[in-house]
Amino acid sequence: GYGRGLEANIATEEAWRDAYKNIITIDRWENRTIFGEVTASHCKTKVIMRGLPADGGLRMHDHFRHICEAFGITDMFMKVIGRRHLPHAHKAIFEALERQRAPYSLAKAMGKVYF
Numbered sequence: 001g002y003g004r005g006l007e008a009n010i011a012t013e014e015a016w017r018d019a020y021k022n023i024i025t026i027d028r029w030e031n032r033t034i035f036g037e038v039t040a041s042h043c044k045t046k047v048i049m050r051g052l053p054a055d056g057g058l059r060m061h062d063h064f065r066h067i068c069e070a071f072g073i074t075d076m077f078m079k080v081i082g083r084r085h086l087p088h089a090h091k092a093i094f095e096a097l098e099r100q101r102a103p104y105s106l107a108k109a110m111g112k113v114y115f
Contacts, residue, residue, distance in 0.1 A: 003015030043088045
């Protein structure tokens with residue numbers, strides 16, 4: 001999160017509150033990868049994410065690997081296309097992770113039952 005203040009401790013508290021408000025959760029397939037392929041873009045940065053088979057590893061740049069490890073993703077491919085400005089790429093990654101839809105949520109949206 002972001003925080004501003006006249007003193008460092010006030011800014012830190014504000015940043016923690018902002019981060020807590022913006023917490024996201026993602027669905028993982030078999031607790032290791034994402035569902036299918038997901039794309040998202042922010043400004044002129046486009047991110048393509050694709051799940052990999054078991055023991056496929058994290059095939060991406062080290063900056064983005066840390067984000068995936070924090071979410072518990074262990075098998076995924078990611079490609080960044082366009083401008084590679086890190087803040088824009090990070091924003092696109094979070095948009096893609098929020099955008100992915102699990103099979104049971106797709107079934108629920110279509111009014112069907114998922115087993």
